[in-house]
Amino acid sequence: MNLERIVLLMAVFLMGYIFLITPLPNILLIDMVGIIGTALEYLISLAGFIMMVLSAISLLKLMLKK
Secondary structure, X not given: OOHHHHHHHXXXXXXXXXXXXXXXXXXXXOOOOHHHHHHHHHHHHXXXXXXXXXXXXXXXXXXXXX
16 A cells, blocks of 8 residues: 555645635735625635545545555
8 A cells, every 4th residue: 555645645734724724814814804805715725625535535435446
C-alpha cells in the first residue's frame, strides 16, 4: 500500500476540513463585507467539502484495493 499517497490524501482531507469550518476572512485576515464576502465564504466551504469527499473516496479505494 502506498504510504505517501495515504498521507497526502489525509492532508488533503484535513485541508478541506479546515476550509469547511473556517470562513474566508479568518483565513486571509481580511474582513470582507457584504454579498461578495459571503459568497466567497460559501465557495471556500463548498470547495473544502468537495476536497473532503474526494479524498475520503480515494482513501477508501486504496484501503479496499489492498
